[in-house]
Amino acid sequence: MKILVTGASGQVGSELVTALARKYGRDSVLACDIRRMPDSDIQFEEADVRDRDGLGKIIRDNGVQKIFHLAALLSASGEKNPTLAFDVNLLGTWNVLTTARDQGVKQVIIPSTIGVFGPDTPKKNVPPTTIVRPRTMYGITKYAAELLGDYFSSKFSLDCRGLRFPGLISYLSPPGGGTTDYSIEMIVAAAHQEPYECFLREDTRLPMMYMQDAISSLIDLSEADSSRLTRRTDYHVSSFSFTPKELEEELHRHFPSFRVTYRPDFRQEIADQWPESLDYSAASADWGFKPRFDFRHMVSDMISHLARPKVI
């Protein structure tokens, strides 16, 4: 089986292709992106998801049967360039879904995001079905992509699945322009013994997850028995919630002289629209989702890796 990963050079993609290669064999994985993956021996094709013909050729030539569609512009980048976010996130997803349908691809997995929520969404323990109404181009396009996945599943029997990630924390690749990027930046600064200026207010509580758990959740959802799935493209997954101040205090336990100043910018308005915590009971019941890392374990694991050379 050939598995295509779009957006493979990004924060999630670069770790997903490694995990897929480990699980299914290196020859099973085909990475594509508009920029080349650094230091990888996985088969790579340069591809722009806005180019339907180019994407179709890659899928056809390689006999792709499963797609993890990760190519996207994230929340902060999307607000800086809404036209590009619309083209990549929405038209790109349309191209992936129509090409997958036309070429008999068996399954398409599309990660979504807490960015689909808006200011009217409840704040705590938010279930997948709730008030949504996003106000950012990222949220609008990712919510539409969820609905397209549902549509292609019911109308064309294409097996589309997806989950809403919270902020993702990792040490291998730099984050790609999201509102929760502060968490990685703060841990990296502490590990490098540098002060940090945080672009969110110190009391901004957001749901988060460590990358190892995020990668497992994508693969587990893809492998889940379809007869057990009660949802399609909007499973919630999450591990813990914290504020910038709580992360600063946890980092003080490791680096007592670490200092953070707070200077909220335009990303505060985005964060203020998102929930504090997610209800992920459907993912647990339907396909056994259970995060391995808690907050403290995540911070100490990040620090132990950042202390080694050649990380961000």
Ligand SMILES: NC(=O)c1ccc[n+]([C@@H]2O[C@H](COP(=O)([O-])OP(=O)(O)OC[C@H]3O[C@@H](n4cnc5c(N)ncnc54)[C@H](O)[C@@H]3O)[C@@H](O)[C@H]2O)c1
């Ligand atoms: N990182 C997070 O915290 C987070 C949280 C929630 C959801 N997600 C979702 O996970 C997925 C992956 O996000 P990520 O964090 O790896 O993002 P990222 O920005 O790190 O990576 C996205 C990749 O897409 C590529 N790309 C951009 N335009 C493209 C195009 N036109 N054609 C092909 N590739 C293109 C970029 O080069 C980049 O490598 C996205 O769908 C995102 O919505 C991420």
